[in-house]
Amino acid sequence: MKQSPKLPAEKRQAQLIEAAMKIIYKKGYAGATTEAIAKQAGLSKGALYFHFGNKEDIFFAVVKEMSGRHFSIITKSLLEETNPQKGLEKMIKNALGLVAEQKYFTLDFWNHAKRVKKIADYLENQHNEIEKELVAYLKKNAGMTKKQGQTLYLLLHTLFDGIVVRHQCCPSCVNFERLQKDVMDMTKLFLHKR
Amino acid sequence: MKQSPKLPAEKRQAQLIEAAMKIIYKKGYAGATTEAIAKQAGLSKGALYFHFGNKEDIFFAVVKEMSGRHFSIITKSLLEETNPQKGLEKMIKNALGLVAEQKYFTLDFWNHAKRVKKIADYLENQHNEIEKELVAYLKKNAGMTKKQGQTLYLLLHTLFDGIVVRHQCCPSCVNFERLQKDVMDMTKLFLHKR
DNA sequence: AAATGAATACCTACTGGTCAGTATGTAAGT
DNA sequence: ACTTACATACTGACCAGTAGGTATTCATTT
Incomplete structure (x- = not known):
């Protein structure tokens, strides 16, 4: 060569x-x-x-790059809408888009990342940063308390993680449109019930 | 030796x-x-x-054993209650109990299982068997259609998967009681809105 | 009852393939 | 000419799987 x-x-x-x-x-x-x-x-x-x-440094660099892209997509979605329902919907839609387009972390990424402390720490920090952004957004645009914002984020994140898993373990089971609708319903419920 | x-x-x-x-x-x-x-x-x-x-056969045997135990716990929970709300609650509680007690599949199990066709097929079949049980239960005790039962199952399963992921990636983030309550709220919503 | 032989469940040492990482060589650029 | 970014051949650790050995068990024979 x-x-x-x-x-x-x-x-x-x-x-x-x-x-x-x-x-x-x-x-x-x-x-x-x-x-x-x-x-x-x-x-x-x-x-x-x-x-x-070493190989792990390569992986860490990849995780950072991907995570940065996710962060950017999510915060951008929120910034584009001041109506909380619309902002969350756009965020959810774009996040699920990442999964559908195979641009999000796979089980394998998670599986390895969580075994390496510096990467796990980094991802946890990113998680917290996104939470902060969302909580601030919900506080400003929907009058939610920090606690409520955090709870909604955890719930949405959990649903999202589940969709990622389902998508990977059983691609034919996952109807993105249906699940997106369900996630949005969840969001609506939360926004109106608190 | x-x-x-x-x-x-x-x-x-x-x-x-x-x-x-x-x-x-x-x-x-x-x-x-x-x-x-x-x-x-x-x-x-x-x-x-x-x-x-070979090693894979060992793994397959392990997956079968664990899966059988899960199936047994879930179906038993349903059998013990004819009231759908109570049956689902018991099922959810026991399923989450498996995760909390570290008796459920980890990301690593999934990650490997999905790469081996016979194991992935086996797990998909188990998934379908549990779905059948739940759908039959909901039809009998809550008058749900098959489609509705399937949708509820997918949603619950998705939430459950997400909890597994969250629990593994960030154990301190997961408040089992809180999430259990949210999952039950979801269930209630579904039971009453259809 | 004890001895013997055969089958098989289990043990140990070995084999060979894989691959992360390294030492050395060299091409690119100033 | 010198530095450094890149290429190639090599090294050694790891581990799934295997070949050969042996201990356990049971049935049969003495």
């Missing part, structure tokens, strides 16, 4: 992260060999290791 | 299955070496392989 022209570190790393995301998504963490990741990026394993200390 | 006295095949296999369950629960499928499983059973790897063809 001819040596690739050099690239600035951050461009090269972004390329490697994209490649790793694809392979890990497809084969799971264990199945994603560093060889396969390097090949997907059109580079050598040596190049991969030049940029990342 | 002194050779263990012989046991009837089914007793020995049950012993190995229990051992495998423990180790796989603790370390995940990949982390559960055949050596560790054998050691947990107080036997040798050779003995393990005498009874099971």
Whole structure:
């Protein structure tokens, strides 16, 4: 293999992260060999290791990238609507869109991430950040208390996680439209009952 | 190591299955070496392989055993109550009890199971069997149509899955009592709104 | 009752494949 | 010429599965 022209570190790393995301998504963490990741990026394993200390660092970089994208999509959805019902609906719709388009974390990601403390901590922190955003949004636009906002978030997150699992374990069972409607009903109930 | 006295095949296999369950629960499928499983059973790897063809067969046997126990707990809960609200509550309570007591499938189980067709098929079949039981129960005791029963099951199952995920990714986030109450509210809503 | 032989359930040492990570070489760029 | 980003060949740890050995058990024979 001819040596690739050099690239600035951050461009090269972004390329490697994209490649790793694809392979890990497809084969799971264990199945994603560093060889396969390097090949997907059109580079050598040596190049991969030049940029990342070990396989776990690669995975962490992938998780951060994906998590950042999710965060961005969610907060953007909320920002676009001041009506709480509409804001939540848009958020739910877009979040489920990620799953349907196979752009969200899989069971395998979770399974590995939770075993690595720094990654688990990072994801928990992201979880808290999103919660903060939503709670602030609901407080401002729906007059909810912090506690109520947190409860709604937990419930929605739980439903969402469940949908991810269902989608992966039994794709034919999951009717996204139906579930989206149910999740929205839940949201409505919560907004009007508190 | 002194050779263990012989046991009837089914007793020995049950012993190995229990051992495998423990180790796989603790370390995940990949982390559960055949050596560790054998050691947990107080036997040798050779003995393990005498009874099971390969590691996957061991895992399949474990999944079947656990799944059978879940099925039994769920159907028993329903049988004990003819009042639908009470029956569902008992079922939900006992199901969540499995999770809280760390007796239910983990992300790791799912993650591996879904990659092995015969296991995925088996679990899907179990899923359908439980659905049948619940649908029949709701039809008989709540006058629900099959479709409605199926929808409620999917929703409950989704919530349940989400709770499993939450519990594993962030144990401190999961207030079982709170979530149980929310799940029951969901159920109530469904029972009264249809 | 004790001895013997056969079957089989179990044990131990081994094999070979896999792959994360590394040492060394070299091409790209200044 | 020098630095560094990248490539290649290699290393060693790990572990599922296997081959050969042996202890346990039961049935038969003495």
